[in-house]
Amino acid sequence: MSDVRIGVQPGDGIVAHVGSGVLLVLPGGSEAMTDALLTVLSQTCGDSAAPGRTLSRRIAGHLVQADPDVVPPFAALAPSERGWAVILHGPVEVRIAWPSGEERLFGRDAATWVDRILDDAFDAITVGSDEAAAPEVDERLDLTAGIVPGSGLVLSRAGVPAVPGPSAPGTSAPAGRASPAAAVRSEVAEDAPTLLRPIPQPEPVAQPALLPSPPVPPAPTATPAPVATAEPAGPVDSEEDIPFESISLFDIDGSSARAPLPILGTDAAEEPESDEPEGTIVDGILCERGHFNHPFALYCSSCGVSTVHRTRTTVKGPRPTLGVVVTDDGTTYTLDADYIVGREPEREPSVQSGHVRLLKLQDPERSISRVHAEIRLLDWDVFIVDRGSANGTFVAARDEVSWKRLPAGKPEKVMPGTRVAFGRRVMTYDTHHQA
Template identity: 30%
Template sequence: MRDRQVEVVLGGHAVAHVAGAVIVVAHRGPGRITPDDTAAVALESLAELVCSAVEEAPAGPGAAVARQATRWLMKHAEQISPGVPIDFGVLSAADNGGVAIFLHGAVTAVLAGEQGSEYYRGSDAAFTVDRVASEPAKAVALFVDDAKGRIPDLPPARGVGWLVEGIAQAGGAVVWSNDVRSHVRTADPAARRLPPPTARIDREPQAPQADSRPVEPPATGMQPATSMMDAVTSATGPAHGTADQQSYAHVENPRGSTDPAPEPDPDLQRRLEATARSTVLTVKVMGFKCARAHPSDPRAAFCTVCGMPVDQTQALAEVVRPPLGMLVLDDGMTFLMAADAVIGRDPENSEAAQRGLIPLRIDDTSGGMSRAHAEVHLVNWDVQLIDRGSTNGTRSRPPGYRDWIRLTPNQPLVLVPGTEVMIGNRVFRYEPAAPPPFG
């Protein structure tokens, strides 16, 4: 998105345009932002995250941004703001020519098209909003919600202000579409580092100075980026991806046919989040607490939430169970494991959904996926997968193994981090929500 005009709007929050991405962090403290405020520190940390994602995936960092931002929330956010959530949003480019949206907390993304505006609200999600949307005809914007959940109106027309690179104190940012000419020339990720956080926070928002460098030709579309998570290798070929990335580029089913991963379903994710939001805080189990008082699996040496070491000599106590990990689908969609779920091509009206399981619909063109194919159950601190007698079966591949193993129907399989699961012609991988901080 570095070839788009990024215009800031009036307000007291922290906004950055760095390495082609736009970051907005809410400032909830009194007065103007200072370099030591939580919003400024978080903005600098997130900007470093974005730069790292660009270095990891220079052809398009959207997937890497989503993956790293999720883990940043689980591992670093509590250190920056103990006990107080950090509201933020990130816009970056997506490999389908659209825009990747990542939101946490009271931040809203607005996609303004010819027929009206579409809204993605971080406050409506159980944990995060992780989306890929088509590039809107007019603009895409990030705004911080006010105390009553309201957001500013999108400017009626493009202004003259242009945040070329760096940070500003503002209420949000608008990325205008279509006929904007580029003001950024370098393609070297290392050259696009964020200026120090004092660059613009210590003065009133103002339009950037005119750029004396030559103007690039008109842009024809957003810069490509990985869709949501780096599960699909780029078009540059296998040499540019990890082994895991290469394995998801095209999935082969036992019958030998292949199908490309379909587009994620945003309506399904909204239903998933609504159900998870109502159930995630109701399950109590016996566990430990880390030094930051996060609940954690008593069998684990590291905290389930932040990844820090856990004192395993402490007495067991009743704790509210946190999410137990993520399912990462082969199209990059991620699902946080906060409640039991039923997986299939049409699980909404299944018996399992009537029992209260979250319906997790996955598109599949192979004909090998049942309407309600398998269930995922959270039992104490374990994530269990159960094939419910599907016609074509469910296969799993433990980490480090080459061969797929067919599950025995109605017999639970405990998923360990790195386990891959194939249903129909789709594959997902189970990953921890927070990795250990060392090694």
């Protein structure tokens, strides 16, 4: 990131700059969660020039499993292929200075987190608490790498002045005497913050070749209809449109009308409350703080406490979410139930009955069937099942360059990092559970 400069406002939080990624963590939450955020930043941004989408996805994987009380207010930024990715949580504000004006993002605006892809044409990005004034930084300071104490930061283009702090109108320092603001900046420059802890440098990893687009099989052959011109070849839709059928309302016999439905609570007996925990019950282990985890977890997915020295006696408990799937447009779905995937999954009876959720993918090219595939959760595992789609469902494990087509109706267990292609749309499965 030689084209940007990181100015830090002193404070009791943490500002980290590793590779091409930047992280601000404000006081609050647990130290284990703060360390987890720093570790994700170091492992993701150390060697990659555009890790923004991966950084946001990995942080989201941690957040979806964590107890909200242990997550500190934070904001993370990193460049991506289409601009800059930003993810923030809690009482944190991100101000983006554009040539045409200013835009503001607030972590409080979402129950979980706020994430965006910002256009690369910004002048500066200011990050700090939404309960305090915008950070003021010394333009001479630049955090090129490391972790320092701070309560805010300003990311600006190299050669572009940082956003100045407010000053009283009509005031200036007497000749030969530094102004109070200049004196403060001088003290900051002379007593620059020191590193709190060393940055772990990840081992260099060979980058795989660019993934080819998921293969799309040719359209199934059929007896051609006698038409004047041929339609262009392309993905096919295996399902026919349901014809519309109208009926006359004047032929209905009024004598067969149903009796009015009873008013709730008048005659029906109330169902007794159940003491059973909600959700699917599975075997797992408890950390020393009582959080339920995967039977082979090395540390707690909620508080980060190590479970290595705990007795591996399993107990029954409600299964937590198994992670997330992130589509190629950045949409995130939490894996706490089964899903039907397709262009029009609302037609599936199991979706209409409420037993399964729908995951609807926009597909102008119609390469995805109306009901294309299923995401099934069994115990602690995630499975993908093709529903006999016309163009197939393909999977590729993490770092694999080849795609495997799934046979229709046969469940395929997927591991974290697996990419799944439905027609021309791709999603990635990730989880915070470590087994």
